[in-house]
Amino acid sequence: MNHLNRSKTWWLSQTLIYFIITFVTVSCIVPIINLLAISFSASQAIIENTVSLLPVGFTTKAYTYVMHNQKFWTSAKVSLLRVLFGLPINLVMTVLVAYPLSKTEQAFPARKYYVTFMLTVMLFNGGMMPTYFVVAKTGLIDTLWALLIPGAVPIFSCIVLMNFFRGIPSALEEAALLDGASQGQILTRIFLPLSKPSLATVALFSLIGHWNAWFDGLIYSNHTVNYPLQSYLQTLVASNTQAMLTGDLKSFMEMMDVNDTNMKAAQIFISIIPLMVVYPFLQKYFTAGLTLGSVKE
Numbered sequence: 001m002n003h004l005n006r007s008k009t010w011w012l013s014q015t016l017i018y019f020i021i022t023f024v025t026v027s028c029i030v031p032i033i034n035l036l037a038i039s040f041s042a043s044q045a046i047i048e049n050t051v052s053l054l055p056v057g058f059t060t061k062a063y064t065y066v067m068h069n070q071k072f073w074t075s076a077k078v079s080l081l082r083v084l085f086g087l088p089i090n091l092v093m094t095v096l097v098a099y100p101l102s103k104t105e106q107a108f109p110a111r112k113y114y115v116t117f118m119l120t121v122m123l124f125n126g127g128m129m130p131t132y133f134v135v136a137k138t139g140l141i142d143t144l145w146a147l148l149i150p151g152a153v154p155i156f157s158c159i160v161l162m163n164f165f166r167g168i169p170s171a172l173e174e175a176a177l178l179d180g181a182s183q184g185q186i187l188t189r190i191f192l193p194l195s196k197p198s199l200a201t202v203a204l205f206s207l208i209g210h211w212n213a214w215f216d217g218l219i220y221s222n223h224t225v226n227y228p229l230q231s232y233l234q235t236l237v238a239s240n241t242q243a244m245l246t247g248d249l250k251s252f253m254e255m256m257d258v259n260d261t262n263m264k265a266a267q268i269f270i271s272i273i274p275l276m277v278v279y280p281f282l283q284k285y286f287t288a289g290l291t292l293g294s295v296k297e
Contacts, residue, residue: 039063039265046261062266066233074225075232078144078217082228083210086148090157090206091199097158099187102165122155128219135220146220147213147228154209157202164198165191208275233267 033053038046042057050056066072097118105111125131131150140146168191176186192199217231224235 035265035268038262039269041262043262062262063270066263066266066270071224071227071232072229075227075229078226079211079229081144082147082213083207085144086151086210087203087206089148089152090154090210091203093153094157094161094202095187095192095199097153098161098165099183099191101158101162118155118158122159132219141220142222142226144226147210147216150216151209154202154206157205161195161198161202164195168194204279207278211274212271229271233271 030053034051037053037055038051039062040055040058040060041051042059045051045056100108101111101114101118103111135141135146135150140149172190173186176190181189212230213228214230214234217226217228218234221227221231224232227235
């Protein structure tokens with residue numbers, strides 16, 4: 001009967017909360033539906049601004065034009081390799097950095113200096129040109145490693161995982177040490193199995209970061225064959241203009257039903273499909289991992 005005795009103020013506050021949540025949800029979903037409709041709409045309808053939530057003059061020319069280009073599949077392969085190599089590298093480096101920094105200053109006296117250094121480099125860096133010169137002088141230009149090594153240690157992920165490790169009861173480590181376990185055994189047999197939510201969170205960060213990155217592909221690759229998918233999509237509109245200038249009749253006919261707007265909309269949905277497939281499997285760990293890893297014990 002308690003729910004019958006609740007005040008009008010409580011009901012009003014609950015109604016307001018649900019209204020705000022619904023409004024924010026609709027505000028996020030409607031633009032996505034609109035983009036999807038635009039990606040399947042004819043060029044003339046987009047020019048006339050008659051597309052809302054449903055396609056007008058339904059066509060798949062934008063997707064056909066994007067995906068029939070061999071460069072699309074080449075760049076998709078580069079992005080796939082980047083994720084397959086970059087994700088394990090990020091996870092290993094994050095664990096190796098976060099674990100010792102999760103110890104007390106009695107166990108690791110230099111801890112505070114390393115944490116200060118990490119926070120400093122997270123907020124300040126040498127800039128684009130010095131970073132480019134380092135990558136160039138080490139011979140990484142036009143290689144996959146140019147996309148992996150500069151960001152091999154994600155500082156934010158290290159901080160999240162470090163705080164999660166610090167939240168694990170120290171009694172577990174002390175008991176393991178009394179049983180003769182080494183630090184490596186403690187990490188692999190105690191800390192990592194207990195850290196699945198936080199590991200899933202930093203893995204999701206790494207996955208999204210590698211898949212969506214485009215700028216480093218442009219500056220560290222001299223040839224388009226080495227572009228990741230997002231870098232290729234950024235240059236696609238310029239490639240279309242070049243196709244028209246060269247008088248390629250087939251490309252010109254294909255572009256009659258395609259303009260920059262619906263082609264960009266198609267690019268967005270093509271690029272987010274892998275994330276939409278992976279995210280549901282990691283979502284159940286995401287909130288818990290981010291929350292627990294963001295609060296220092």
